[in-house]
Amino acid sequence: MNGKPQQGGQDNPLEKLKQELKNRAITQFSERELFHPEGYARAVVRKANITAVQLRKVFQEFKAIVDGLRKDNNLEKAMGRLYKLYALLEYQAERGVLDKDFKDLMFKLFDNIERHKSPKAFERAYELLMAMVAYSKKS
Structure with missing residues (x-):
C-alpha cells in the first residue's frame, strides 16, 4: 500500500480501514499508512460524521485503558476494560450521539486488538486515535 487509503475501488476510508x-x-500498519496527511487517521476524520468532542471522548476512554496497561502490564485487565x-460505544451510537459507521470502525479496531492481544496492539491503536484527534477540527 502506498499510504493512500482510497485504493481498491473503495472511496470510503472508513470501509477500507475496516477491511x-x-x-x-x-501493529503491521506503517506510520505512513496511519499518520501521514494522506493516511487513514486524517482520511477517517474527514469522512466520519463525528465531532471533535465525540472523538476526544472515545480517545479519553481508550487512553485510560492504555494508561492502566502501561502501569500494571495486566493485559487481561486491559481487555476487560476494552x-x-x-x-x-454501542450505547452512544444507539442514542444517536456517536456515528454508527465510526462505532463500527472502533469495533473492528477493538476486535483487531483482541485477535492480536499485545501491549503493542494497544499502543498502536492509541497512536491511531491520538492522530485522529490531532487531525480533527476544533469544536
Missing part, C-alpha cells in the same frame, strides 16, 4: 483491520494486525468500551 484492512480484518486482514492484518494494527470490552466495557464496546458497550459504551
Whole structure:
C-alpha cells in the first residue's frame, strides 16, 4: 500500500480501514499508512460524521485503558476494560450521539486488538486515535 487509503475501488476510508483491520494486525500498519496527511487517521476524520468532542471522548476512554496497561502490564485487565468500551460505544451510537459507521470502525479496531492481544496492539491503536484527534477540527 502506498499510504493512500482510497485504493481498491473503495472511496470510503472508513470501509477500507475496516477491511484492512480484518486482514492484518494494527501493529503491521506503517506510520505512513496511519499518520501521514494522506493516511487513514486524517482520511477517517474527514469522512466520519463525528465531532471533535465525540472523538476526544472515545480517545479519553481508550487512553485510560492504555494508561492502566502501561502501569500494571495486566493485559487481561486491559481487555476487560476494552470490552466495557464496546458497550459504551454501542450505547452512544444507539442514542444517536456517536456515528454508527465510526462505532463500527472502533469495533473492528477493538476486535483487531483482541485477535492480536499485545501491549503493542494497544499502543498502536492509541497512536491511531491520538492522530485522529490531532487531525480533527476544533469544536
